Amino acid sequence: MTIKDIVYIALFVALTAALGLMPPIAFAGGALPPITAQSLGVMLAGSVLGAKRGGYALLLFVALVAMGFPLLSGGRGGFGVLLGTSGGFILAWPICAAVIGHLVHKNANANIWVTGGMIAFGGILVMYTLGIPWMAVVGKLGLDKSLAIMVAYIPGDLVKVVLATVIARGLRRAYPNI
Amino acid sequence: MLDLYTPGTSMLHRMSPGPKMAALAIAATALFLQESLLVTALAVVAILALYRVANIPMKTALAQIRPLMWIFVIFFAVQWYFSGLTLAAYVVLRLAALILLASLVTLTTRASDMIDSMTRALRLFKPIGVNPDKVSLAISLALRFIPVLGRIATEVREAQKTRGLERSIIAVAMPLAIRAIKMADDVSDAIESRGYRS
Amino acid sequence: MIDLKNVSLSFGDHPVLHNISLSLSERRIAVIGANGSGKSSFARLLNGLALPTSGTVSVDGFDTKKQGKDVRGRVGFVFQNPDNQIVFPVVEEDLAFGMKNLGLDKATIATRTTEILERYDMQHLREHPAHLLSGGQKQLLAISGVLVMAPAYVVLDEPTTLLDLRNKRRIARVLNALDQTIIHVTHDLDQIADYDRVIVIDEGRVACDATPAKAIPFYQELMA
Structure with missing residues (x-):
């Protein structure tokens, strides 16, 4: 791992934390x-x-959250959050980043729709697959109710997929050697 | 928000970060697992007492939760409507307790000390290929980048405002991303020129 | 002494510097040139941040290509934007970073930290978050972070470009008071009038290499 890799990992830890400073839309208390x-x-x-680097970035992010740094949106942090209803989603982040990174970089010349599809796969499907059962168990909700609730999140997540696709492709054009 | 350390000489300041972090993890978990309003309220009082012990003014304590006030209000309103006053009070107090407690650790521990103890803990993972020095460098950099990213975002938004583009997410996010990568490249050069061996 | 022998540098198939041969030994050396002339790349060659595509750069006999570590210990580098040079969140931690990399012990690190902060009247900022410093203080911290490593040479790449006039002058005074050999890439011509040597770089070549009295008018003519 070069110095540059370490700095990039740190940058995306910071970026994920900085995105958390945008006010979250919370519901159901x-x-x-x-x-x-x-x-x-x-x-x-x-x-x-x-x-590799994407997965490490999110692994480090989650470790910092567990250590009590208030990096999650709304200034949340600490071990307690990871045990809460959304803990499964947060713990899934390193895996999602690694899955997305693997797919997108293996198909670097794919068109924009395919790239978007791969980001959606890792960022929505994999994340929900890991997060929903956790939520169902921890929140005493049951799988069917959990699934129904998560439908409300899909539009927001699709917007994020579009943004990520456009930004990632733009960055790759501006900095082919990242 | 992460450069919270307030210099001091209290017991909490002198405690080494390892046990402090462990205490935080245990207390946070306990708070999460109990469901009594009374216990939660007592916990808040106890945590505020610890702020006194650390000689941190109540104003600073309040400043830790002020940014979240509106979230608290929404949580409180929604829970009150759906589940009654007790649960609403419990949920909001528990959240406040967690944040106050986590902030107390950051307020009384230098980031560098916290990172040092984590680095020491990470040595245990050396056999599976973890390099503690690199991890601690990455953490320091991440903590430094957060405010810088915030400032770049403000600058970009102002620049796009003059072009009437401040509402376009891409028009703000794309230059922000490019400047952030440029910054990361420059920072790697600076680290290299300051003699860091990778 | 820093020696460049037949040095050329290109990025991919884009040539940046052409066959430069120079010896740098004067105490105050300025490097001036238009944007994109290659002067930044020239500066980066001097401490091995950039490696020559052909030719050699050596510092006190150490080749930047083969003995990068020895070169870094001798040549400090100050960047244009201090925000990108300050690595750690707190002033004191950042000052310690370079010294830790040199393998200095804790006591020496503490002594040198105190010395440099006193020299620049920043003792009260020792535990201050670095990102809350003013622009001038940040650049001073960046320079201090380099000086505590006790380099023999300090290369500065437009260190005053982002500063207001008062801070430009303050940094200029700081540079003039240094014992080290400095190689100062700049656009601020009024700062270099009493330097020992001025190198004008134009389109990747040394266009003029003389005293300020000759080189500055030459440069002004070139830019007219």
Whole structure:
């Protein structure tokens, strides 16, 4: 790992944290995961940095949250949050970033729709697959209700997929050697 | 928001970061697992007492939760409507307690000390390929980048405002991303020129 | 002494510097040139941040290509934007970074930190968050971070470009008071009038290499 890799990893940790400073849209009294811009950081880390560096960036992010740094949206942090209803989604982030990075970098010449599809796969499908069962168990909700709730998040997540796709492709044109 | 350290000589300042972090993790978990309003309220009082012990003014304590006030209000209103006053008070107090507690650790621990103890803990993972020095460098850099990113975002938004583009997310996000990568490249050069061996 | 022998540099197939041969030993050397003339790349060659495509750059006999570590210990580098040079969140931690990389012990690090902060009247900022400093203070911190490593040479790439007049003058005074050899890339011609040597770079070549009295009028003519 070069100095540049370390700096890029740090940059995407900071970016994910900075996205958390945008006010989240919370509902159902915090019993449900709030809609935040932070998963955009997950999608960007993966699609820009690739599987290894993107995955490490989010792993470091989650470790810092667990250590008590208030990096999650709304200034949340600490071990407690990871045990809450949205814990599964947050713990899934490193995996999602790695999956996105793997797919996007393996198909670097794919057109914009395919890139978007791959980001959606890692950033929505994989994240929901890991986060929803966790929410169902921790929140005593049951899988069917959890699934129904998550439908409300899909439009917001699709917007983030579009943003991540456009930004990642733009960055790759501006800096082919990232 | 992360350069919270306020110099001091209290017991909490002198405690080494490892046990402090462990105490935070245990207390936060306990707070999350209990569901009593009374216990939560007592916890808030106890945490505020710890602020006194650390000689940190109540004003600073309040400043930690002020940015979240409106979220608290929404949480409180929604929970009150759906689940009644007790649960609403419980949810908001628990959130306040968690944030106050986590902030107390950051307020009384230098980032560098926290990172040093984490680096020490990470040595245990050396056999599986973790390099503690690199991890601690990445953490320091990440903490430094957060305010810088905020400032770049403001600058870009102002620049796009003059072109009437401040509402276009892409018109703000794209230059922001490009400047951030440029900054990262410059920072790598600076680290290299300051003799860091990778 | 820093020696450049037949140095050329290109990025991909884009040539930046052409066959430059120079010896730098004077105490105050300025490098001037238009934007894009290659003067920044020239500066970066001197401490091995950029490596020559052909030719050699050596510092006190150490080749930047083969002995990068020895070169970094001798040549400090100050960048245009201090925000990109300050690595750590707190002033004191940032000053310690370069010294830790040199392998200095804690006591020496503490002594040198105190010395430099006192020299520049910044003792009260020791535990201050670096990002809250003013522009001038940040650049002074960036320079201090380099000086505590006790380099023999200090290369500065437009260190005053982003500063207001008062801070430009303050940094100029700081530079003039240094014992080290400095190689100062700049657009501020009034700062270099009493330098020992001025090198004008134009389109990747040394267009003039003389005293300020000759080189500055030459440069002004060139830009007219």
